[in-house]
Amino acid sequence: MKPRLLLVEDDPISHAFMLAALQALPAQVDSADSVADALRREDQHDLWLIDANLPDGSGAQLLDGLRRLHARTVALAHTADPSSERRESLLAAGFATVLVKPLSAADLQAAVRRHLPAGASTTHDWDESAALKALNGNREHVATLRRLFLDELPASVGAVEQSFRDGNQEALRAVLHKLRASCGFVGASRLATAAQRLHHAPGSLEALMDFRAAAESLRD
Known part of the structure; x- marks a missing residue:
């Protein structure tokens, strides 16, 4: 089931952009353009x-x-004000994080994925059909390769994080390229998506955090 989100934004252009990005997660999105409009909505959101x-x-x-x-729904704030004072005041008000506009669709989607509650994920960790297709329907081979993949994953994640810290984008992309191929064989769809995003934005801390969360979810 798709997660259900409430988007509160009064600017038509920002609303259209954010709505399209959120629906592409995929997610079901309800919209409001004011405090009064949002408070009239009685639906439960993720x-x-x-x-x-x-x-x-x-x-x-x-x-x-x-x-x-x-009382327990996670809230993300979005604002065009990049000041530290604004960020601190919003965090103090109870927002889990503050997104500064303009931002890319990928950064918006990554922030939402990180803060969705358990059970409301937009991307499955494992894609059984993709793994079986890659290995000619042999479930035993899928299970064996997944065990090997998970054994090697900590070293791969460590190499990614070290390359990121060193600012070595060539080495980072090389590790991610190899990892994405392995993800394809075992059906690690969420990690493959996160690795692809980091490959395209090797200097993005948001992309690295999304990658780390995807890897950790496989080891849970």
Whole structure:
């Protein structure tokens, strides 16, 4: 089942961009353009994305109102203000993180994936059909290769993180290229997607964090 998100954004252009990115996760997205509009919605959501400034109030005020209805839902703030003061005030208000606009669709999607609660993931860790197709339907081979893959995964993740710290993008891409091929054989779909994103944005801390989370989910 797709996760259900609430997107609160009053700017039509920003709303259209964010809506398309979120629906591509995939996710079911409900929209609101004001504090009053958002508070009228009684549906349960897996995550809220709330603009810091709205026509009839602030994102912090809206979060306070929503918390009275659903105390545990994770909320992400989005704002065009990059100042540390704004970030700190939003975090203090209870937002899990602060997204600064403009941002890429990939960064928005990665932030949402990291903060979705367990059971609401947009990408499965393992793709059984892809693994079976790659290995001619042999389930025993799939199981054997997955055990080997998981044994070698910590070393691969370590090499990725070391290359990232060193700023060695050539080495980073080489490790990711090899890892993506291995993901294809064992059906590690979420990790393959995260590795591809980091391959295309080797200097992105957001992409690295998404990659790390995908790898850790396989070892849980």
